[in-house]
Every structure is written in structure tokens, then in C-alpha cells.
Amino acid sequence: MKIICFVKKIILIFSLLSNPLLSAQQTGKVDFKTLTAAVSIDTLTRKVQGSVQFTFQVNENVDSVFIDAKKMSFNKVKLNNQLAKSQTDGDKLWIYDKFKAHENYLLTFEYTATPYKTLYFVGWDNAGSNQMWTQGQGKDTSHWLPSFDDVNEKITLDLTISFNKKYQVIANGLLMDEKENGNLKSWHYTMKNQMSSYLIAMVIGKYQSKIEVSQSGIPIQYYFEPQDADKMEPTYRYSKRIFDFLETKIGVPFPWQDYKMIPVRDFLYAGMENTTLTIFSDQFVVDSTSFDERNFVNVNAHELAHQWFGNFVTAKSSTHHWLQEGFATFYALLAEKELFGNDYFYWKLYDSYTKLSVLSLQGQGESLLNPKASSLTYYEKGAWALLMLQKRMGEEAFGKAIRQYLQEYAFGNVDTDDFIKEVEKASGRDLKEFVQTWLSDTYFPKEEVIKYFDGTLVDDYSKIDCVNNFQTCEKRMNESVYYPIKQRIIEQVSKNLNDYSIELLNKAFALPDEKVRQSLAENLDSIPSALLLNYETLLSDSNFETVESALFRLWKNSPEKRTVYLDQTNQVYGFNDLNVRILWLSLAIITPEYEQNEKGVFYEELVNYTNENQPYQVREKAFQYLFDIQLVNRQMLDNLVHATVHPVWQFSKSSKTVLKELMKEATYKDYLMQNILQFSPSEQRLIKSLSE
Ligand SMILES: [Zn+2]
Structure with a gap:
């Protein structure tokens, strides 16, 4: 039908005429100075409402200025306190006037937005702890707060957020004051220096915090959920040292008035360096045992360095x-x-x-x-x-x-x-x-x-050759060298098992090095009987990668001892992604002679790990194992469909792959097609496309 094309064309021409700056960058012609906003957030409707004030200076005569604002509605748009001529195209708010060079302006308005991205609500519709957090990079802040997609437009920020007083609201900058009003409370934050809009951030949740002060006097605030109080120290271990080191090494004082770090659930990345407010994945919230294997140190230093490289320049x-x-x-x-x-x-x-x-x-x-x-x-x-x-x-x-x-x-x-x-x-x-x-x-x-x-x-590592220089390898295993050297030796020796190599490996089990034991666990696919006794001791290690590998290989290698191995590890959960527990449940379910009366309980626990109140890393593992052992039920299928629209793309992708495989079977396909109405429109579309 031609008429639709025609209508589109007219709209396009109209918008080109009315928006002279459409394709040009505004920065340079107009210099926005400050953004002052007071916003409130409704967790039921997921709506953001607010009143906003911008100050700006015009460098060249122009007849319009714009603010980036995605799918927002506006009210009381005023320029220097007078109602202004304005228009929104769903992408920007345009204000029309004869703006004169070198003059300063004040723009105020009220707005409402229901962002489909940037603002993420986690746990509000299930039993998980309630959090809300933002992710503004690349050009996404303008989905919840009128601001600037162009990183070259830098502003100072004054942000007041009101919310249920039982929670805590954390945003960029210094907390100036908190005011209670009935069930609500408002948190007022200010930034002294200017920044790009993609670095504006906010987190809501139930947190506690601890403050350390850097050598240069900057407060560094560590946030944690109350149930993680005993993980606070290992999670933030070395933070102050990293801060002091980077400030000295870079040689320019930390550019901002304060610094905060806060973990959130189901974060899209490992961490994000919002100005003065680094948000990071709660998978890095660890106890002292896990610290040696997975920790926040690298991400901590990376996001902190961005406070200079990215945020300051x-x-x-x-x-x-x-x-x-x-x-x-x-x-x-x-x-x-x-x-x-x-x-x-x-x-x-x-x-x-x-x-x-x-x-x-x-x-x-x-x-x-x-x-x-x-x-x-x-x-x-x-x-x-x-x-x-x-x-x-x-x-x-x-x-x-x-x-x-x-x-x-x-x-x-x-x-x-x-x-x-x-x-x-x-x-x-x-x-x-x-x-x-x-x-x-x-x-x-x-x-x-x-x-x-x-x-x-590295030089040393690349020269290791245990096939031709076995004696050197034997000698090096007893030297105090960094673990990759020994890892390489174990890798090479395990591929060529004989009396000598078995003796070397048996000695390696006695070394007090977790990483060496981990490579023993991972490199022996079949376990020779001469190594079995030592290999079994890996099940008691504190390194969870080791326990996971050892449990699986022992279970495969010695069917007659499966019950013993499962009993020995029935209290081990592993990392935050429950790597050991989920493997354990799967093995316990498929080992016929193990705890026959408990199978239902084990299965229920495993399926419950696919629920939406679980971190996506746990759900991902549970889906994979349930698929591998081919024990699928309705609860798991429903959860899997919901997972395909999860904001973390790696997780939604892996969920789609599993769903696609399952839907090759008529039973699952029929169930989903018959119950399709219980799913959201985008989930329905996916089910339909996979059923074709
Ligand atoms: Zn980075």
C-alpha cells in the first residue's frame, strides 16, 4: 500500500524542517552547564517521573535546542520561567526560540518515562532481594533521565531521588541530605565537576556500607547487602591499596570528590565505571576461600582507572x-x-x-x-x-x-x-x-x-618439554616456581602415563599449591589406579574448581564408589554460581543406587535453581544440567522461556539455544503451544518461531 509510504515521507520532511539541528551535533553551538533533577520511581508500573532544570549558554545564534529524551512525555516546559514552544519526536525534546549568542538560559520541565532499558528492576516480582540499577553506556541514560547522548556534552549533576524509605538510594556524587516524608524518603546527591551523561547512575536496594579514606583524603565507600557482611573484607580486599597506587602512578589527583562501589544482581557486565559510583556484578562478592580463585581485584582497578581515563578525559x-x-x-x-x-x-x-x-x-x-x-x-x-x-x-x-x-x-x-x-x-x-x-x-x-x-x-614456560627432558621436569616440580610452570608439566606428563610419570604426579599431589592440585584434577581424564587414592583427596579441597572437576571425573571413573563420593560432597555448594551443588544434584539424581527416597527432593531443588529469583549464573547452569540429564518439567520450561528475554544477552542466548533443542521434541513443543497465552508477547513470538 502506497499511502503508508507517503505518510512517512511527509512526517520525515516535516521533522527535517522543524528540527534544523537534527543531523548536526549541538555541542559547540550550545553549552549545557548544569542538570538538576528530582525524580521518583514506581516499582509497580516501572515509571519514572520527575522535574528537571537545565542551565545553558548559547555560543551561536540558534532557533532551537534539544535534550535527548527517549519516549517521554512532558509538561510545563518553560524557558526562563515562561512557557516555551516545544515538541517531542520520541527521541528528543526540542525547544524553539530565538536563542542569542552569549546569553544564558534556564530550561525547566516535568516528564514521565517508562524505560524499556537502562533501568533494571531485579527481584521485585519474585522472592529475590529487591534491587534497581542503571546502565547508561553507550547512549542509554536518556531512556530514564532527559540528558545528552553526545559524550562531548558534559554537565554537572544535582540529583534528588525519592523512594520507599525502607531502601537506600545511591547515585553519583556526595550525599548532601536525606529527607523523610511519610513512607517516602528523598536522597539528594551532587557532583562538583562536569561529566558525560552516560556516566549518570543510580542503585536502589537494601545495603550497608563501610568507608575507608585514601591517602589523599578521598572517602571510598564499600556497599554490601546485610547478609554479605562477612564477605565485605574479601570482596573489597586491597581497594585502598589500589586507589593509593593508581593515584600515585597516574600522578594526577583523583578528579572527583568521593568514590563508591556497589554490587548488584544480574548486572549486564563485570563492572561499570559511572562517575564516582562503580556498579559491579555480585558474582564478585566472595568469601576468603573463594577469593583466591575469583575476585574483584582486576575489575576494581579497571573501573577505578576509568575515573581518570573515560570519566575525567x-x-x-x-x-x-x-x-x-x-x-x-x-x-x-x-x-x-x-x-x-x-x-x-x-x-x-x-x-x-x-x-x-x-x-x-x-x-x-x-x-x-x-x-x-x-x-x-x-x-x-x-x-x-x-x-x-x-x-x-x-x-x-x-x-x-x-x-x-x-x-x-x-x-x-x-x-x-x-x-x-x-x-x-x-x-x-x-x-x-x-x-x-x-x-x-x-x-x-x-x-x-x-x-x-x-x-x-613466559620464557621459562615455553621451554618446558617433559617428553625430552623428563628429569628437568621432575626437578622443577620441587622448585618454588609460579604455578603455570607446574601446570604445564602436569599437562604434558598426564598425556604420557608410565611408572615415572605416575610417580611424578603422585608427588605433585603432596605439593601445598591449590593451583597445582587444580591442574591435577583437570588433566587426568581417566584416573590410573596408582593415582586414585591421591586423586580422591581432591574432593576435600577448598578450591571449588578442583572439587567440581574431581567429583565429575571420579563419578565417571569409579562407578562402584559413586555413593561414597556423593556422600563426601553433599554439603559443598561452590562459588556464587553453585558450580559444585548443581553438578552434585544432577549426579545424585541419575545415580540409581544413591538415596532412592530423596530423588524427588533433589530434583525439586535443581528445578528451583531455574526460578527467576535466582542469579542468572545459577539459572544458566541449572538449565544446562537439566537439559543434559534430560529431565525437563513444566516449571523448568516456563522458566526457560522467561530466560530467553533476560537483559543479559549471553544468558538469553544460551537459554534460546536450550529451548530450541527442547522444542525439537513434540511433547515440549505441544505443551508450550497449548499454554502460549501465559507468556509475554515477545516470548510468544519466540515460541512460535521455534515451533515452525
Ligand atoms: Zn572498561
Whole structure:
């Protein structure tokens, strides 16, 4: 039908005429200074309502200005306290006037939004603890708060949020005051310095907190849920050391008035560096035992480094994204080197070197200046580029360049040229070759990198050859060397089992190194009887990766002892994702002779781990195991369908894969088609498309 096309065309022309700035960037012509907002959030309707005030200065005569505001409705739009001519196109709020250069303006309005993204409600419709959190990067803050998608428009923020007083509301900046009004309370936060809108953030939940003060006097606040009080210390271990180290190393004082870190459930990423308010995944909330295997240290340092690289100086566009991620990765590596030593540092670098050189060899290497590069490029290749730059220039000149770069562009925006110019200035050198090799080229210069590993653990590691030098390997197992060396020996020796290698492995079991025991657990696919006794001791280790691997392999290897192994591990839950418990339940269910009367209880527990009140990491495992043991019921199927629309894309993707497989069976397909109306419209669409 042609008429629809025609109507569309008219609307397009109309909007082009009425919005002269549509395709142009506003920044430069108009300079927004402050955003003051008072908002309230309804957890039932998921609506945000608020009143907003912007101040701005006009640099050139213009006849309209805009605010980014996705699918919002507005009321009382006023310019300098007079009702203003305004219009919304679902994407922006436009204000029309004869704006004069060099004049200051005050814009105020009220708004309502029901954001479908950016604002995430977790636990409000199930038994999980209630949280609400935001994720604004890339251009998403304007879904809940009228603001600016353009990272080059920086503003200071004054945010008041009212909510049920039983909760706590945390946002960017300093908490100025809290006021109670009946069941409601309002929290008033302010930021002293300007920032890009994507870094505006808010968290609501029931939290407690503890404050430490950095050497330079900045308060660092650690948030935790009351039930995790005993995990507070291991979760935030080394935070102050990392803070003090980075502030000294970077050489420019922390740019903001305060710093807070807060864990949330089902977060989309590992962490997000909102200005002064890092939000991170609660999978990093760990006890002392888990700390050695999985901890927050790297993410902690990475997000903190962004407070300078990203928040204080912000890349002008995605072409220069490495100026944020490469720097954050680089400084996190340095912080970890400070805490854990050289071997740790080089071992991590070896890992990223391996990934980057494989990609490059496959012809899939990427330039750091490619606006669509992968995170491996922005993060890891970016960090390598800085390491190599530092090596060429020497630490002193490099440090000077970083300081000058940060001071020159403080609270502003940068591109790669800006950075390179500062480095050239500080070193008096021409960096053309460096820019070509490390920034522009797609090839990963591994020849240069290999030289960097000379005389390090990596050098040592690559020379291990137990087939030809077994005695050296035997000797090295008893030396005090970093675990990857021993891991490599175990890997090689396990592939070639004979009396000598079995003796070596038996001795390895006696070494007091968790990582060595973990590689013993993981490398012996079939367990020779001469190693069985020692291998069984792995079930009592405190390392949960070890217990998971050992339980599975022992169960497979010695069917006659399954009951013993299951009894021995029936109280072990594992990491936050319950890696051991979920495996244990699956094995307990499919081992016929084990606890025959309890099968129903085990199955119910396993299926309950797929419920929506569980963290997605737990649900993902439970779905996978239930699928593997082919014991599917309605509750699991319903939960699986809901999981396919979860905001964490990796989880929704894996859930879709499982659902797709299950729907190949008529029973499940028929059940879902017959009950399709109980699902949401997007879930229904998926079920229909999979049933075809
Ligand atoms: Zn980052």
C-alpha cells in the first residue's frame, strides 16, 4: 500500500524542517552547564517521573535546542520561567526560540518515562532481594533521565531521588541530605565537576556500607547487602591499596570528590565505571576461600582507572574508545603487578598475547582505531600498545606525558591525536612509526611482544618439554616456581602415563599449591589406579574448581564408589554460581543406587535453581544440567522461556539455544503451544518461531 509510504515521507520532511539541528551535533553551538533533577520511581508500573532544570549558554545564534529524551512525555516546559514552544519526536525534546549568542538560559520541565532499558528492576516480582540499577553506556541514560547522548556534552549533576524509605538510594556524587516524608524518603546527591551523561547512575536496594579514606583524603565507600557482611573484607580486599597506587602512578589527583562501589544482581557486565559510583556484578562478592580463585581485584582497578581515563578525559567518539578501555586495562595490570608480582603480571599478558596473535594470524586482527573493533582489541591490544609505548619512552617520560595529557584535557574530550601530541611533546620524539604499528595496523606485532617476555616466566614456560627432558621436569616440580610452570608439566606428563610419570604426579599431589592440585584434577581424564587414592583427596579441597572437576571425573571413573563420593560432597555448594551443588544434584539424581527416597527432593531443588529469583549464573547452569540429564518439567520450561528475554544477552542466548533443542521434541513443543497465552508477547513470538 502506497499511502503508508507517503505518510512517512511527509512526517520525515516535516521533522527535517522543524528540527534544523537534527543531523548536526549541538555541542559547540550550545553549552549545557548544569542538570538538576528530582525524580521518583514506581516499582509497580516501572515509571519514572520527575522535574528537571537545565542551565545553558548559547555560543551561536540558534532557533532551537534539544535534550535527548527517549519516549517521554512532558509538561510545563518553560524557558526562563515562561512557557516555551516545544515538541517531542520520541527521541528528543526540542525547544524553539530565538536563542542569542552569549546569553544564558534556564530550561525547566516535568516528564514521565517508562524505560524499556537502562533501568533494571531485579527481584521485585519474585522472592529475590529487591534491587534497581542503571546502565547508561553507550547512549542509554536518556531512556530514564532527559540528558545528552553526545559524550562531548558534559554537565554537572544535582540529583534528588525519592523512594520507599525502607531502601537506600545511591547515585553519583556526595550525599548532601536525606529527607523523610511519610513512607517516602528523598536522597539528594551532587557532583562538583562536569561529566558525560552516560556516566549518570543510580542503585536502589537494601545495603550497608563501610568507608575507608585514601591517602589523599578521598572517602571510598564499600556497599554490601546485610547478609554479605562477612564477605565485605574479601570482596573489597586491597581497594585502598589500589586507589593509593593508581593515584600515585597516574600522578594526577583523583578528579572527583568521593568514590563508591556497589554490587548488584544480574548486572549486564563485570563492572561499570559511572562517575564516582562503580556498579559491579555480585558474582564478585566472595568469601576468603573463594577469593583466591575469583575476585574483584582486576575489575576494581579497571573501573577505578576509568575515573581518570573515560570519566575525567572522555574519548570524543568510538574511534578513540581505546583511550578508555586500553588505559583502564593497562593501569589495572600495573595495579595487579604491584599486588601479586611480576610472574602474575607476565602470565596475564601471555594470555592476552596468545589470543591476540591467534586472531591476527587468522587475518582477523583489528586496528585500535576501528570504531567497531572487538573488546579484545580495545582492552588487551590497547593495553599492549601502552606497554610498548612506555617501553620505548622509558617510565619517566611516559609518566610525564600522561600527567600533561590529563591536565591539558581535564573534564574535557579527547582523540588519539591529542594523546599522541602530548607524548611527543613530553619525549621530544616522533611517534609516526608507533602510531602506524600499534594503532593503525590490524596486525598484532607479536615479534616485538615476544622480546618483552625475554627472561620472564613466559620464557621459562615455553621451554618446558617433559617428553625430552623428563628429569628437568621432575626437578622443577620441587622448585618454588609460579604455578603455570607446574601446570604445564602436569599437562604434558598426564598425556604420557608410565611408572615415572605416575610417580611424578603422585608427588605433585603432596605439593601445598591449590593451583597445582587444580591442574591435577583437570588433566587426568581417566584416573590410573596408582593415582586414585591421591586423586580422591581432591574432593576435600577448598578450591571449588578442583572439587567440581574431581567429583565429575571420579563419578565417571569409579562407578562402584559413586555413593561414597556423593556422600563426601553433599554439603559443598561452590562459588556464587553453585558450580559444585548443581553438578552434585544432577549426579545424585541419575545415580540409581544413591538415596532412592530423596530423588524427588533433589530434583525439586535443581528445578528451583531455574526460578527467576535466582542469579542468572545459577539459572544458566541449572538449565544446562537439566537439559543434559534430560529431565525437563513444566516449571523448568516456563522458566526457560522467561530466560530467553533476560537483559543479559549471553544468558538469553544460551537459554534460546536450550529451548530450541527442547522444542525439537513434540511433547515440549505441544505443551508450550497449548499454554502460549501465559507468556509475554515477545516470548510468544519466540515460541512460535521455534515451533515452525
Ligand atoms: Zn572498561
